[in-house]
Structure formats: structure tokens, C-alpha cells
Amino acid sequence: MESNGISESKTVTGDFGYVLQDVPHLTDYIPDLPTYSNPLQDNPAYSVVKQYFVHVDDSVPQKIVVHKDSPRGIHFRRAGPRQKIYFEPDEVRACIVTCGGLCPGLNTVIREIVYSLYHMYGVTRVLGIDGGYRGFYARNTVPLTPKVVNDIHKRGGTILGTSRGGHDTSKIVHSIQDRGINQVYIIGGDGTQKGASVIFEEIRRRGLKVVVAGIPKTIDNDIPVIDKSFGFDTAVEEAQRAINAAHVEAESIENGIGLVKLMGRYSGFIAMYATLASRDVDCCLIPESPFYLDGKGGLFEYIEKRLKENGHMVIVLAEGAGQELLSASMQSMNHQDASGNKLLQDVGLWISQSIKDHFSRQKKMTINLKYIDPTYMIRAVPSNASDNVYCTLLAQSVVHGAMAGYTGFTSGLVNGRQTYIPFYRITEKQHQVVITDRMWARLLSSTNQPSFISQKEGQRRRRGE
Ligand SMILES: Nc1ncnc2c1ncn2[C@@H]1O[C@H](COP(=O)(O)OP(=O)(O)O)[C@@H](O)[C@H]1O
Numbered sequence: 001m002e003s004n005g006i007s008e009s010k011t012v013t014g015d016f017g018y019v020l021q022d023v024p025h026l027t028d029y030i031p032d033l034p035t036y037s038n039p040l041q042d043n044p045a046y047s048v049v050k051q052y053f054v055h056v057d058d059s060v061p062q063k064i065v066v067h068k069d070s071p072r073g074i075h076f077r078r079a080g081p082r083q084k085i086y087f088e089p090d091e092v093r094a095c096i097v098t099c100g101g102l103c104p105g106l107n108t109v110i111r112e113i114v115y116s117l118y119h120m121y122g123v124t125r126v127l128g129i130d131g132g133y134r135g136f137y138a139r140n141t142v143p144l145t146p147k148v149v150n151d152i153h154k155r156g157g158t159i160l161g162t163s164r165g166g167h168d169t170s171k172i173v174h175s176i177q178d179r180g181i182n183q184v185y186i187i188g189g190d191g192t193q194k195g196a197s198v199i200f201e202e203i204r205r206r207g208l209k210v211v212v213a214g215i216p217k218t219i220d221n222d223i224p225v226i227d228k229s230f231g232f233d234t235a236v237e238e239a240q241r242a243i244n245a246a247h248v249e250a251e252s253i254e255n256g257i258g259l260v261k262l263m264g265r266y267s268g269f270i271a272m273y274a275t276l277a278s279r280d281v282d283c284c285l286i287p288e289s290p291f292y293l294d295g296k297g298g299l300f301e302y303i304e305k306r307l308k309e310n311g312h313m314v315i316v317l318a319e320g321a322g323q324e325l326l327s328a329s330m331q332s333m334n335h336q337d338a339s340g341n342k343l344l345q346d347v348g349l350w351i352s353q354s355i356k357d358h359f360s361r362q363k364k365m366t367i368n369l370k371y372i373d374p375t376y377m378i379r380a381v382p383s384n385a386s387d388n389v390y391c392t393l394l395a396q397s398v399v400h401g402a403m404a405g406y407t408g409f410t411s412g413l414v415n416g417r418q419t420y421i422p423f424y425r426i427t428e429k430q431h432q433v434v435i436t437d438r439m440w441a442r443l444l445s446s447t448n449q450p451s452f453i454s455q456k457e458g459q460r461r462r463r464g465e
């Protein structure tokens with residue numbers, strides 16, 4: 001089922017331009033629900049923490065750079081444990097599903113949701129849904145206990161399996177009802193969160209006491225609002241190995257060119273950060289920044305210049321870069337995957353061939369190009385230490401939110417704080433590199449590559465036209 005994933009917004013305003021983009025709560029559509037004391041108050045680890053419970057009015061600003069007289073702006077509800085919860089531990093039947101492409105840290109999030117439910121709240125019935133959304137109605141479930149998930153964080157991938165497509169809202173909600181599930185934890189990217197949003201709407205329409213909570217997953221870092229997605233740092237780190245190899249190969253041979261293709265369908269964050277981290281990269285090409293090959297200011301001219309200056313060079317390419325050039329030069333194929341995402345053509349192979357053809361035609365210079373494609377390797381690895389901690393906090397936050405009766409939300413880090421974000425803010429647009437922002441300027445100045453945009457075009461973009 002397709003939807004734009006936009007649900008009705010719940011907004012609270014306050015003084016001096018304060019806006020809270022709040023998340024739904026079970027009591028919005030089921031009045032008079034009983035509440036229970038949070039068992040964490042008797043947990044020896046947490047009971048000593050001063051003010052462990054989050055104040056009901058705590059919120060986190062979306063923008064932290066402000067001017068003296070500027071309005072306070074948009075805020076999100078701060079995540080964390082609440083004094084009152086809306087589920088008795090015995091009553092909870094939770095399930096976890098992972099959807100979309102792989103990302104380092106998926107297993108850590110699964111593990112920590114199970115651990116938080118068991119050890120913080122005494123919930124013992126947790127099911128894993130096998131193979132993404134379609135697993136709700138077409139596959140078996142897997143019982144998840146702390147023992148089952150104990151060391152899964154050391155493995156890449158997801159122990160639950162994943163899939164694209166197969167989102168049938170009514171079958172999914174029937175299955176949730178049939179199994180008596182009342183907390184649904186959905187880990188996935190923009191497509192998954194749109195799916196979660198329609199599941200939430202259907203559950204609300206049926207008046208069920210079922211929480212739907214999302215955990216944002218995206219290797220491409222293309223989800224808006226949140227600081228960055230889990231697994232992103234791991235992927236950037238893993239990409240360094242490919243870039244180092246490309247550099248070693250390129251350096252070792254006359255006019256060596258190392259070309260590395262990284263993930264990034266519509267957003268070039270991995271390529272940009274991997275380039276900034278490496279310092280060996282001479283050119284980074286991303287989907288947000290159009291480029292051209294021939295003529296003055298083009299890629300071929302830059303390669304020639306760089307090889308003359310330095311004898312070798314490294315190019316990093318996001319898989320979604322230059323797709324319009326490929327479509328123009330090859331027969332355009334507008335294919336989609338099962339989820340409706342554009343299927344990309346291999347820009348790495350195409351650009352390698354174009355560079356080789358150009359220099360052999362030109363006969364001025366013999367080049368040696370080595371193409372490295374580590375795309376799946378950077379997302380199939382286990383998460384690194386800092387992503388593991390990040391995944392743990394995300395999982396704990398989402399469990400606290402669900403136990404407190406919040407629903408229709410995604411847990412996410414905003415300005416370093418865990419928050420609950422309404423689905424519509426996560427799904428309304430894609431997070432992309434803004435090439436008129438400072439970060440892209442830092443990249444351009446570190447590689448010294450051409451910006452491929454004319455001065456006039458640059459001015460137009462800065463004006464936001
Ligand atoms: N607009 C939508 N409405 C409902 N479900 C969707 C929508 N877009 C994607 N989905 C479902 O979400 C799941 C994951 O989507 P996909 O785009 O493959 O990955 P990701 O969530 O990582 O972006 C798939 O099962 C797909 O059917």
C-alpha cells in the first residue's frame with residue numbers, strides 16, 4: 001500500500017514562538033486508560049539517579065543556533081523514562097521488525113530493545129517478525145529472549161532478515177491483532193517509516209491499544225531532523241579501507257587513478273564524510289552536485305591537471321551521482337525495486353569506461369585506472385563501538401516511549417538529545433547534502449576539485465532559487 005505517510009499533526013504552542021511538534025499518545029483515542037508506576041523506580045541501578053524520570057514538559061529544540069530576538073522555534077518531546085506507564089509488564093506482547101536495506105547496528109538495536117523490555121520493565125514476551133513487513137502475514141515469528149540475542153551485536157546484518165515491498169497495511173494490522181501484539185517496534189528507513197505511519201493510522205482507526213514506534217535506519221543518512229543515523233560512522237570508517245586501497249594502487253603506478261564507489265542513492269553523505277576523513281581523495285562526486293565530463297571545468301580536464309601535478313589521484317563516487325549523465329548516454333531504464341526506489345545503473349563502471357575511452361582517444365597520456373566497488377561491504381559489517389552505544393540509547397529511548405503510551409513516533413537524536421519525533425517529520429522529505437552549506441565548501445577546499453557549477457548558478461543556488 002502506498003501513502004505519503006503524513007499523519008495529522010499534534011502541535012502545542014507557547015510563549016516567544018515556542019512550538020512543540022508533539023507525538024500521539026494512546027489516550028488521544030482511548031480515554032481513561034489506567035496507569036502504573038514505572039518499575040525502574042525500584043531498579044537498583046536507576047533508583048539512585050537524581051531526577052531519573054523525564055519531566056513531562058521537557059522538550060528539545062530543533063535549532064540551537066539562535067539570535068537574541070528570534071522565536072524559540074520547533075521542539076520535540078524529550079525521550080526517556082516516565083514516572084507513569086500505560087502497560088503492565090505482564091500485559092505487553094512486543095514485536096520487532098527490520099525492513100529495507102542493511103545497516104551496521106541493526107542487531108544491536110534488536111538486542112537492546114529486548115534487553116530494555118526484559119531488564120528495565122520485566123516484559124518477557126517479545127517476538128521477532130521474520131523478513132520485513134511481509135513477515136507479519138507470510139512468515140513465522142521468532143521468540144526473542146536475552147539469551148537468544150545475547151551476542152548478536154557482534155554480527156553484521158539483521159538476525160530477523162529484511163525485505164523490500166510487501167507492505168499490506170490491512171494484512172499487517174490483522175496479524176498484529178490476531179497475535180495479540182500491543183507494542184510494535186519498526187526499524188527501517190524512510191520507506192519503512194512511511195509504512196509505520198500508515199500502520200499507526202489503521203491501528204488508531206480501529207481504536208486498538210497498540211503502540212507503533214519507529215527506529216530510524218539508513219546507511220545513506222537520508223532521514224531528516226535527526227543528527228545522524230546509526231551505522232553511518234561505521235560505514236564511513238569501513239569506506240576508509242577501500243579508499244586506502246585505491247590510494248595505494250594509484251600511487252604505485254604511473255598516472256594511476258583509484259576510483260571508489262560508495263553507497264548513497266539520493267544523498268552523498270557517506271562519500272562526503274569518507275572523503276573528508278581520508279584526505280587522500282582528489283575528487284568526490286555526489287548526487288546533489290551535478291558534474292560534467294568534457295570541456296573546460298569538466299572532470300576530464302581536472303583529472304589531466306591532477307595527474308600532471310601529482311602523478312596519481314583518487315576519486316570517490318556515490319552510487320547515485322551522475323545518474324542523469326548515464327541516462328543520457330545509455331538507453332534510459334526507469335526501473336524500480338519492490339519498494340518503489342529507483343534502481344540505479346552502475347555509475348562506477350560507466351565513469352571508469354568513460355575516463356579510459358577519453359584518455360585513449362586523446363593519446364596525450366596513458367592512464368592506469370583501478371575501480372573498487374565496496375558498496376555492500378560497508379553496510380554488512382557489525383557496528384563499531386560508538387554506533388553500538390548510539391544504538392543502545394536509541395533502543396532504550398524507544399522502549400521508554402512505548403511503555404509511556406506514546407505512539408506514532410520515531411526515536412531520534414536531535415542536537416545530541418534523544419527525542420520522540422512524529423512520523424510526518426521523518427517522512428516529509430529526504431535529508432541531502434546542501435552544496436551551498438559550509439560542509440560541502442570544506443570538502444571542495446580539501447580536495448581542490450572544481451565545483452562544476454558556474455558562478456551564476458552558484459549565486460542562484462545561494463538565493464535558494
Ligand atoms: N509509501 C509507503 N507506504 C507504505 N509502505 C512503504 C512505503 N514506502 C516503502 N514502504 C515499505 O517499507 C519497507 C522498506 O522500504 P524501502 O524503501 O525498501 O527501505 P527503507 O525503509 O530502508 O527506505 C518496504 O517493505 C516497503 O514496502
Ligand SMILES: O=P(O)(O)OC[C@H]1O[C@](O)(COP(=O)(O)O)[C@@H](O)[C@@H]1O
Nearest residue numbers: 100101102189218219220263264265
Ligand atoms: O539492498 P539493495 O536493494 O541492493 O539496495 C541498495 C540500496 O540500499 C541502500 O544501501 C540503502 O537504502 P535504504 O535506506 O532504502 O534501505 C542504498 O544506499 C542502496 O542504493
Ligand SMILES: [Mg+2]
Nearest residue numbers: 100189190191
Ligand atoms: Mg530508503
